[in-house]
Amino acid sequence: MQPESVRRVNTSQKPANALLILFFFSLVPMGACLPVSQPAESSSIPGETAPAAAQSSIASLSLSLSQSGSRAAAPQIHPPLGENITAQAYGLFYKRGDGGRQVVDDQTYLALDGDPDTIWNSGLSAPQWYAIILDQLYEVDRVEMVVTQFPPGITTHELWIGNGSGVRTLYRRLSDLHTEDGQTLVVDIEPPLLASELMILTTHSTSWVAWREFRVFGTKPPASDSEPKPPPLATRRIANGLNFPVQVTHAGDGSGRIFVVEQQGRIRSIETGSVNDQPYLDISERVSCCQEQGMLNVAFSPTFAEDRTLFVSYTNLAGDTVISRFTASGEPERVEPRSEETLLVLHQPGRIHNGGQLAFGPRDGLLYIGSGDGGLWHQDTAQNPASLLGKILRIDVTGTQRPYAVPPGNPYTSVDGFRDEIWAMGLRNPWGFAFDRKTGDLFIPDTGHTKREEVNFQPSSSHGGENYGWLLREGTICFELWHCGMVEDELHSPVAEYDRSQGCAIVGGVVHRASGSRNLQGLFLFADFCSGRIWGLKRPQPIYDKMWQAELVAEAGVPISSIGEDEKGNVYATGYQDGVLYLLEQK
Incomplete structure (x- = not known):
């Protein structure tokens, strides 16, 4: 008993009061909302002027923003230590397939093809992610992310790093950035870290989550560091x-x-x-x-x-x-x-x-x-x-x-x-x-x-x-x-x-x-x-x-x-x- x-x-x-979440989808013919196979033209908003190039420190992180619409590299305090190793990488994202199940997206290469005029688009609102899988361990010192977004506004992103252990961990959270189409976010990783994969998680955005281009810079580590310990x-x-x-x-x-x-x-x-x-x-x-x-x-x-x-x-x-x-x-x-x-x-x-x-x-x-x-x-x-x-x-x-x-x-x-x-x-x-x-x-x-x-x-x-x-x-x-x-x-x-x-x-x-x-x-x-x-x-x-x-x-x-x-x-x-x-x- x-x-x-x-x-x-x-x-x-x-609960007494049920929570109703209404999803409203609108189609706009720009940036993140274009079909993934179409390049987007740079946009301007009536009454708004593109901000001048700016540098700021976000969460003790060196972060640079290029001018909107330029699609060029952001202003840099110093050049990256390593080479662009993105050609040795592939992208990974799960999209919704038949029946709502997640399947591997076959369009992720559009964000790693070296052409910022092509766009990878998740077709979904935040939170969404994109993983960059490297062909081996590298000492990574910089990540560049070319934005596509309409309308401009506040976004939040997280950078996650996998170091070859099998577990990826949170590196930095970039909170409440004002971003717009064509900007380049530059994240310097100081000191350089061993990485076999990187993941960019967008937790808040004014548009569907999409990117024009990713660039990862790094060097091959000494042979003693590249082998699993x-x-x-x-x-x-x-x-x-x-x-x-x-x-x-x-x-x-x-x-x-x-x-x-x-x-x-x-x-x-x-x-x-x-x-x-x-x-x-x-x-x-x-x-x-x-x-x-x-x-x-x-x-x-x-x-x-x-x-x-x-x-x-x-x-x-x-x-x-x-x-x-x-x-x-x-x-x-x-x-x-x-x-x-x-x-x-x-x-x-x-x-x-x-x-x-x-x-x-x-x-x-x-x-x-x-x-x-x-x-x-x-x-x-x-x-x-x-x-x-x-x-x-x-x-x-x-x-x-x-x-x-x-x-x-x-x-x-x-x-x-x-x-x-x-x-x-x-x-x-x-x-x-x-x-x-x-x-x-x-x-x-x-x-x-x-x-x-x-x-x-x-x-x-x-x-x-x-x-x-x-x-x-x-x-x-x-x-x-x-x-x-x-x-x-x-x-x-x-x-x-x-x-x-x-x-x-x-x-x-x-x-x-x-x-x-x-x-x-x-x-x-x-x-x-x-x-x-x-x-x-x-x-x-x-x-x-x-x-x-x-x-x-x-x-x-x-x-x-x-x-x-x-x-x-x-x-x-x-x-x-x-x-x-x-x-x-x-x-």
Whole structure:
């Protein structure tokens, strides 16, 4: 029986006021709105005069704008260091094909053909993207982008760089530029960076997203830099015999124990590399398993050494997600299933994307809960403010109010139509988000549909309320079965992403803070479930560098379901199919 105080949520409830988005398309015979096969003539607007050549600093970035209509290179402080390597590149963009599915656009060459009088046109409003795939790694020092646009106005663009690791990261955001047809945007990359691909993402524009020409300047790096470097970490078996492990963590009680969640409904404790025969907690008779259901996560109270409480996320026999409190006791210590106190029950419309991640904020001591969208994308639960699905929730489980209290600082406590528990929204299945215990920053990996896997970032200064875009966007691109235009300003872009050539589903995650290698300090470590690749993501450092950087740090060679740490900060990965707990260590 569940207590009267349990908050049972009907997550399929619709908000009182539906949001209607009206798309209005008009045809104008200029620039970005011409058919892609036709060159556009330079335009002038009655009553407006083309601005003089100007230089400005945008986000600590050297940016030059040429005169509108000239289509010439912008005024430059210095010439590029390298040669124009665009001839050794090809363009990539997904356009809508039959049935609305995304297919590769065969007209992308028009933006790389060396002729600014030809135009590549996405035929769609922002946000849209264009990827430049280089034939090898280059040290890239400049990118030039020749604008086609009508009418002139404010635009915002992002430059993303892939460095050969398999993950592309945000380099710079160029916000609120006044651009018009024929201008050339010049982005100097200082110092030059190794790149195998570049992506230009236009998040706001007054016209369809289109470009006259791209130019990339760079040099071939020394042979020692052009070859892929072996990952610095290796995996070593620590424990065997686990059944579908999905999380590794610790209790923070000084015991040195490691805990592994088994999807079928058990928590195992590991001491000195040996898995205890008796489960620490066994509620398998209450759990629906498997696929993306089951016991998925445990979070020990920040004061576990005193109160012996822990919190568990699992799928019940009805297929719904349950968040419960348990108490440990006895000698040897075990968790009695009868100690369960149910806090929250989320109705799940499907058997996938059930989320389940739990974590306590290192600074506020509040419980953060990751909930997937339930798997039925057309219900749009992630963007529904009356649903707790597709969100990160924040609740207070430390006080006397039962089953929990809503923190007064949550962003929507006074907003009509929103659930009070919501901390952030627009997520598909945030599996393995993690706090940096040193800074309080939050890293949020989110699984994609068929094109992109992403990492989002929420700084410790955040007051919540971010919308990370699903199902309007999948990573940086529009979701192929939904329209995402006209709301981009309300969305938060990821800081890193990779495509399906690198795997199938992103999993997290821990921020490395153990003593030892300086190169790993502060990296957010995440993996791909299918490929077993493990990456480290480094946030920008104001003094040393100003961009996100990704590095392939290990290749496990087996499906990885989670990455976690022990009390000392040593990092582990769980092998889902082989039932092995791996330690990540320097080679």
